[in-house]
Amino acid sequence: MSKSLPSRSENYSEWYNELVKRADLAENSAVRGCMVIKPYGFSIWEKMQRALDDMFKETSHTNAYFPLFIPKSYLSKEASHVEGFAKECAVVTHYRLKNDPNGGGVIVDPEAKLEEELIVRPTSETVIWSTYKNWIQSYRDLPLLINQWANVVRWEMRTRLFLRTAEFLWQEGHTAHSSKQEAIEETEQMLEVYANFAENFMAVPVIKGIKTANERFAGAEETYCIEAMMQDGKALQAGTSHFLGQNFAKAFDVKFLNKENQQEFVWGTSWGVSTRLMGALIMAHSDDQGLVLPPKLAPIQVVIVPIFKGEEQLNNIKSKIDPIVKELRSKGVSVKFDTTDNQSPGFKFAEYELKGVPIRLAIGNRDIENGTIELARRDTKSKQSMPFEGIVDSVVNTLDEIQHAIYQKALDFRTENTHQVNTWEEFQIQIEKGGFISAHWDGTSETEEQIKELTKATIRCIPLDAKEEVGTCVYSGKPSGRRVIFARAY
RNA sequence: CGGGGUGUAGCGUAGCCCGGUAUCGCGCUUGGUUUGGGACCAAGAGGUCGUAGGUUCGAAUCCUGCCACCCCGACCA
Incomplete structure (x- = not known):
């Protein structure tokens, strides 16, 4: 791998x-x-x-x-419901298997045909x-x-x-x-x-x-x-x-x-x-290092990685960390204290980044001497040495910050990649660059289908907050009362 | 259903052209040394080479059928 x-x-x-x-x-x-x-x-x-x-x-x-x-x-x-789903339905036709008389395991028992076939919902x-x-x-x-x-x-x-x-x-x-x-x-x-x-x-x-x-x-x-x-x-x-x-x-x-x-x-x-x-x-x-999970949905919100040589150091760290784990949990924070010694700290860092754990705390002998602990954020990849005192509050606050920061980042990305387009030429150029296109549409299925055929873009929605605005359809030139969102979609 | 590709150890692969039962890395096991950004050494375990048939003294390798999966299209949350 x-x-x-x-x-x-x-x-x-x-x-x-x-x-x-x-x-x-x-x-x-x-x-x-x-x-x-x-x-x-x-x-x-x-x-x-x-x-x-x-x-x-x-x-x-x-x-x-x-x-x-x-x-x-x-x-x-x-009627329209059937039409929409008929092409992708799994159908149960029989209710029993039997041993193949010619060997070769089980076969569907032809005697056991259902009177009315069943559709898997x-x-x-x-x-x-x-x-x-x-x-x-x-x-x-x-x-x-x-x-x-x-x-x-x-x-x-x-x-x-x-x-x-x-x-x-x-x-x-x-x-x-x-x-x-x-x-x-x-x-x-x-x-x-x-x-x-x-x-x-x-x-x-x-x-x-x-x-x-x-x-x-x-x-x-x-x-x-x-x-x-x-x-x-x-x-x-x-x-x-x-x-x-x-x-x-x-x-x-x-x-x-x-x-x-x-x-x-x-x-x-x-x-x-x-x-x-x-x-x-x-x-x-997520990024090229792995998942980035919002704290509210992360199975593990905080991972604590001890850096130690030998059992004595580990025990020393444990005595400092165990109360922190308890306190975080009492505040509803899910914590993993990874004391396994079959992987190096570096390996663990990479592994928890891959899994999107929002916060990583690392603590070693040096920190113990200095009364510090290292806090690393998954979303920004930033890390800083913090005073050990008050780390629980820092963690709780940082989780909150991360939740907001990744929302803001996604919102900024969407804003940067949403463009108002007024001509068909612009539309064709812009759609190749990806993102959302806000454009006028004449309201007909024909136009929508034409655009889809030509550009693979579909109308994602007519935004609820779309302003009433007089304009002309980006494709047909016919009148339109509001802009809709076009994009290529999953 | 069309077009392309791939099936070899848990994962990723070499070998295939030019037949002689299998390479390497990761992972795994054991022991030891390590540990502040994916540790190292040593010794091990692990493979019906997708499947069925054919050619051959002998098939991962050549031939035929089948199956599965992946990618690209048509369909869709």
């Missing part, structure tokens, strides 16, 4: 692939397109889950679990709405605010660890409401939750917006999204929230009796984020 990673500038995607493996986040599995999420990677995902789940609970949602398998007939009930709208039909009778049953943490399967042609895998983990919220207005508010609220999570926990700035018809979720009336910029200038959709209108209510006949004793179809939403966020996290902050 070579010591250093491929560099981002030389080969961004190779850098990403190597980093994911070398930092022990995930690896490819025996099944094509599926990944094994390794303990270190899963710890980060667990932290994401925890933070998000708390936010869902704070907004009155409760968790439940719906089955992995969906009867085939369900999927065909909502690519998303759960259909099972959930077929269940909601039984749960909802009156306006008093609404709103119904449910989330589930689950795995889903989408049989993708080309996969990449975390960014696009055949099976992935996610959460999907599915809510039902008595009014259109309330459902829209829910959709917007959850988008806000996602944006808040991305910015405050992942330290990734996002643009909140609405998808164009082309990019909209199959079965939704409106798809809201948060879009983030990766260090190669490409966009990554980090979360989506859909206003489903009454589409699924109609498809699954979910009605409620309103206060006026009239039957009405309910209004729905669904919203999700997936293990793809791991990809966003990695690509937003």
Whole structure:
């Protein structure tokens, strides 16, 4: 194994692939397109889950679990929904194996064909709405605010660890409401939750917006999204929230009796984020030395590396450090005190940098004599000798600083790489340089498709905060009322 | 599904053209010396050469089929 990673500038995607493996986040599995999420990677995902789940609970949602398998007939009930997912569904056709009479292990028992084939869920709208039909009778049953943490399967042609895998983990919220207005508010609220999570926990700035018809979720009336910029200038959709209108209510006949004793179809939403966020996290902050993790999601926030000769020195260091570890933990800081002696300090430094540990403390005999300790920041690679007294406060403050600093760095990067463009010539030049392009668009799918064909750039979103501004479409020259965000995307 | 590439120890590789059962590095084990930015010495363990068949006295090497994975396209969160 070579010591250093491929560099981002030389080969961004190779850098990403190597980093994911070398930092022990995930690896490819025996099944094509599926990944094994390794303990270190899963710890980060667990932290994401925890933070998000708390936010869902704070907004009155409760968790439940719906089955992995969906009867085939369900999927065909909502026309555009089927169309959107049909091409990437895994199908269960049999329920039994048997020994191959000709030897050679097991074969599918042809006798055991399922009467109705089952689809492995690519998303759960259909099972959930077929269940909601039984749960909802009156306006008093609404709103119904449910989330589930689950795995889903989408049989993708080309996969990449975390960014696009055949099976992935996610959460999907599915809510039902008595009014259109309330459902829209829910959709917007959850988008806000996602944006808040991305910015405050992942330290990734996002643009909140609405998808164009082309990019909209199959079965939704409106798809809201948060879009983030990766260090190669490409966009990554980090979360989506859909206003489903009454589409699924109609498809699954979910009605409620309103206060006026009239039957009405309910209004729905669904919203999700997936293990793809791991990809966003990695690509937003990390450098050629390895991961850079925001303190709020780092499995290990502080690593302490002792520098010692022999057991006596180590014990001496331990007696100083053990109380520090205790105190940090009491303040909710996760600390690893790495006292193993089979690796040199230098090796450990490199290793914890690769894994993105935000703060490293190093302490040796010299420090003990001077009453100091060395504090190194992963994000800036800076290190300084600090007084041993008060180190706990310094660590806590520095963690906070790092959280803000990496957000600011990502925000500055995005600002530098976002350009207003007014002509088609400019557009073609700028898109090759990467980044986001803010430009006028005439609102038609034809134009959007043309631009995609010519430049591989898609409309990432119509920003929610887009100013009303008279302009002309960058491609067609037709009138436009606001700018939209174009980019090449993951 | 098209185009390209690769399968040799846990990982990365040499050998293949020109057949004689396998090279080197990392990692691992044991012992010793080390430790302020990826330590060193010594001794070890570890391989159905992707798979099935063929040619041959003999196949990692030549031939054929199959499988898997990676990269590039069409599809997608």
